[in-house]
Amino acid sequence: MNAKAAPLSLPEIDVEEFRKVVRSRRSVRRFTDEPIPDAVLEDCLELATLAPNSSNLQPWEFFVVRTPELRGKLAQACLGQNAATTAPVLIAIVARPDTWRKHARLALENWPKEEKLPSIVEKYYKKIAPIHYNQGPLGLLGVAKKTAGLVVGLSRPVPRGPYSVNEMKVWATKSTALAAENLMLALRAHGYDSCPMEGFDECRVRKLLNLPRKGLVTMVLAAGRRAENGVYNRQYRFDQETLIHYL
Ligand SMILES: Cc1cc2nc3c(=O)[nH]c(=O)nc-3n(C[C@H](O)[C@H](O)[C@H](O)COP(=O)(O)O)c2cc1C
Structure with a gap:
């Protein structure tokens, strides 16, 4: 973005x-039962936050639960x-559609x-984000923006x-899911494992962790050292022709 910025030195990979x-x-x-060392967990969480994210507004938060009772x-x-009952660490990965204003300042x-x-x-x-992400009272600004977009969009590309x-x-969930994947890969790189879970009672999770009212629990991530019987079946994916399209 800045032409005068020092060139980044790329590491060999x-x-x-x-x-x-x-x-x-x-x-x-x-x-x-093996715990994840604090330093490992901190490194993984830091790597998670390096995920690409919309406008660098970082619309995510991680709530790390390690104490046995709360866990x-x-x-x-x-x-x-x-996965949840055996993991030494559970992490609620929360998308924040509501922090964009504060994060624009940050x-x-x-x-x-x-x-x-x-x-x-x-x-x-200062000027564009407050219009782009603000939907206004009762979402009315959003409706106005959509209408304007429909009209202007007839003659040129518009968001x-x-x-x-x-x-x-x-919007917030997209970026948060990328951070979740970074976290899972970081844990793996450190020799630990994880299980993303959407099978949870969101009302109970929110209440238990006292989560921000407008936060969305994208996943609860179970993390720890893989037990011998930790993987239930061989990994498989559909044929690439079904999923990947070269146009
Ligand atoms: C958003 C999301 C939610 C998931 N929820 C659960 C879950 O509640 N419980 C579970 O055991 N696995 C869950 N999984 C794991 C998937 O079942 C798993 O990723 C898929 O079967 C592929 O297996 P693999 O991750 O070992 O490649 C979830 C995965 C994702 C991405």
Whole structure:
């Protein structure tokens, strides 16, 4: 973005090491009792937050549960699934469709000190984002933006959203899911494993962890050391022709 920024030095990467991480990641349903060291967990969470995300607004939060009592209750809210009841760590990965305004300020405050803030970036966070992400009272601004988009979109490409509170939820969830995947791969790279879970009672999870009212629990991630019987079946995917389309 900044033409004067120092060129990034790219490290050598062994694709086979990356392949090992990706290929050995499985959804693990049983863990040993071994705890994940704090330093490992902190590193994985930091790597999670390096995921790409919309406008760098980082619309996610991670609620890490390790104490046995709270973990036990959370595992029950995860419907008593084996992954949840055996994991030494449970992490509620929460999308925040509502933090964009505060985070737009943070994006400016956190701009790297070594680099001059480009005026276009300042304008984006101060002027454009407040229109783009704000849906207004009762979502009426969103309706107005959608209508304007439909008209202007007849003659040129325009953004087609987010134009509603629900679209903001999708917006935040997209970035949060990428952070979740980073977290799972980071755990694997450290020799640990995970199981993403959407099988949980969201009302109970929210109440138990006292989560922010507008946060969406994208997943609860069970994490720990894979037990010998932790993987239930061989991994398989559909034929690439079904899923990948070269146009
Ligand atoms: C959003 C999401 C929700 C999931 N929810 C659960 C769950 O509640 N319980 C579970 O055992 N596995 C859950 N999984 C794991 C999937 O079943 C698993 O990823 C899939 O079967 C492929 O297996 P693999 O991850 O080992 O490749 C979930 C995965 C994702 C991405």
